[in-house]
Amino acid sequence: MxxxxxxxxxxxxxxxxxxxxxxxxxxxxxxxxxxxxxxxxxxxxxxxxxxxxxxxxxxxxxxxxxxxxxxxxxxxxxxxxxxxxxxxxxxxxxxxxxxxxxxxxxxxxxxxNPVILRSKVESFVKIYRNQKEIECKNAQLEKEALELQKKQNNLEQIIEEKTKAIRIANEELQVSQERFRKIFQLSPNLMAIRSLIDRRYIDVNHSWFQFSEYTHEDLKEKHDDLLNITLHTKDLHSIHIPVDLCENLYNKEVAYTTKLGVRREGLLSTETAIINGEPCIISTITDITEKVRLEKEVSRLDRLNLVGEMAAGIAHEIRNPMTTVLGFLQLAKNQNNEPQPDEYIDLMIDELHRANGIITEFLTLAKDKANNRREKDLNSIVKTLHPLLRAEALMNNKEVLLELEECPPLLLDEKEIRQLILNIGLNGLEAMDAGGSLKIRTYTEEDTVILKISDNGPGIPADVLENIGTPFYTTKDEGTGLGLAICYSIASRHQATIDIKTTKQGTDFIISFQAINVETKPAFNRLL
CATH class of the missing domain: 3.40.50.2300 (Response regulator)
Incomplete structure (x- = not known):
């Protein structure tokens, strides 16, 4: 070539x-x-x-x-x-x-990404070649028309040939438009075309519907900003039109709201265009919600890892002298030749026990904490805790419901899983007013076992959700801020994940466990 x-x-x-x-x-x-x-x-x-x-x-x-x-x-x-x-x-x-x-x-x-880059370049090369082919064909048609005019003075024949050429050109233009249409519809970003005259939605792509959870029926005759797009920065604070109708924006950090009220993060770009003679604006939102969430999760895990290492070191250094003091006080209490007031000694022993309990709880954050994982039935652990949670709920006119499906056995440390369920369950009960309902559900999705604990409280505020699971962060007057941090640490030791979905109608804690792989199960048991 x-x-x-x-x-x-x-x-x-x-x-x-x-x-x-x-x-x-x-x-x-x-x-x-x-x-x-x-x-x-x-x-x-x-x-x-x-x-x-x-x-x-x-x-x-x-x-x-x-x-x-x-x-x-x-x-x-x-x-x-x-x-x-x-x-x-x-x-x-x-x-x-x-x-x-x-x-x-x-x-x-x-x-x-090499594949994405090459794909995008190939798309523009195809468009370029199509345009060149059309230009060549048009030039050839013009040449043939001139030659025909020179050979024949038959005006009717000339008109017929040119009409045919125009029809072919229009068909090729329609093909080109269809190709652009496919690029629009198959884009992974949220793309919308809105009129600058009456602000109505002219068209949106598949990703827009998928992320926003709206339907075609929801867009009919709508002139408002359905996504409620807001800028994170204040450089356009004086505008009086929806953000996605602003011209020439590029990668502006925004937040938008889905039909179900979920706030998501994105990067907004806009470009004006004339479509069928009508001025329009094409908006593109690159959804970065997962990226933002992962960045926050990595930051939280880094802090958790640091605190866990500190916990292991501090507990190791403090427990030895504490044990010595505790033993000395117990011995002094039993010595009759030098009696000490029992209330003083009892008070010191109780305080040492209390301090030792706090350190023990803090030590559970250590990433290298030994656990006793055995093949267990998750449903049986939930049923064992149900009377305790139900009694706590009845004291405040609330209820605890179980919805347990048959699940495969898991490799679990029963004590730790009981602590995880109790921490999240009691938090859910505290979050609800009288008459509230806490639901504990188990089910499977492919090779994953799901434990879902749901309450119908007022939801978790955004500023609290950002810091949830961070050690010592608490909204309770007498809380230590270690409950959910311990839950995240337990989940990490079980190779499980914790996802939180919250709205004004309630909060779901979704804990996902990997089911036991039959092929690797014997090897894992040998390691235990």
Whole structure:
């Protein structure tokens, strides 16, 4: 294949290793890969080649990516070239308000996924080739029309040939539009098209429905912002229109609300367009809820790990002298030749026992705490605790309901699982007013056993939910802040996870255990 038949792709990055990485991902006999190490060099290359797409690094010395993109889009000869920004999230946020956002067709984060990058480039190459084919066909049609006019002066025949050519061009245009439509619908991001005239929803993609939990019926004749999008920053605090109708936003950190009232996190970008003669705005939300949650979870686990290590060290150092003092006081109490007031000695012994109990509870946070895991039935543990929870509930005019399905046996430390259920269950009972109902449910999902403890209290506030499970963080006047921290530590030792779903109608604690693998069970028992 000659170089003239290849599709030109411009790669711009000031780091040679990044250019080499891009070239390795995109290498193909069908592509002519052109590299540039600066914005200035990229502008020269744009004058020399007809590029199908430009991969543009955001941060470069001298002329940065945003400034380079703005110059390219201002030139009439290159304004049609699609640009994909290659950037890191933190870097992009530093420039979202600089104004150099014109012409951004798409973006991809560093470190980029080679499959996603190549897929996006191939999509734009296909569009470029389709456009070139249409241009060639149109040029050929014009040439044939001129030749026909020279050979024949039959006006009717000329009109017929041109009508046929227009029909073919329209069919090809419809095919091209259908391809764009598929890109819109199959995008993993929430995409919506809204009218700038009356703010109605013209169209939304599948991901929008999936994340928002709305249906087609919910969108009919709706002119309000159904997602209740709010900015985390205050740079647009003076606007009087919905955030997703603001023009030229790029990766703005926002929060949006689903139909069921769940708040999620995202990055919002907007772009104006004329659709069927009507001014519209296309909004794209990249959902980062899971990413934000994982970052918070990693931070919480780091703190928990540190406290666990401290607990093991402190308990080891304090318990030995405490045991000595305790033994001495008990011995002194029994010595009749030097009697001491019993109330003083009893008080000191009780206080030492109390301090020892607190340290014992704190020690359960240690990640290397030994446990006694054996094959147990989770339902039997729940049934054993039911009378205790029920008695506590009846004292405050509440009830505890069990909904236990047959579950496979699990490798559990019964004492620790009892402590986990009691901590979460008692918290749920305390959260409810009189007449409330606590439900404990067990069921299976594929190879996972689920323990779900639900209350119908007022829910957990967002600021409390962010810190839940952090040692010594408590909202109770006399609480130690160790109850849920211990629950997370117990779950970690059982390779289980704890998820929390909370609304104003109640809170669900969902603990997921891995079922015993029959193939690995004998080996695990030998380790025990």
């Amino acid at each position: 000659s170089s003239t038949d290849k599709v030109a792709i411009l790669m711009v990055d000031d780091r040679p290793e990044n250019l080499m990485a891009l070239e390795a991902v995109l290498e193909s006999e069908h592509y002519l890969l052109v590299g540039a190490s600066s914005g200035e060099e990229a502008l020269k290359k744009v004058l020399q080649y007809d590029f199908a797409v430009i991969l543009l690094d955001v941060q470069m010395p001298g002329l940065n990516g945003f400034e380079t993109a703005e110059i390219i889009k201002k030139r009439q000869s290159s304004s049609h070239i699609p640009i994909i920004f290659i950037t890191a999230l933190s870097q992009a946020n530093e420039h979202v308000s600089t104004g150099y956002l014109t012409g951004a067709i798409d973006y991809i984060f560093k470190p980029f």
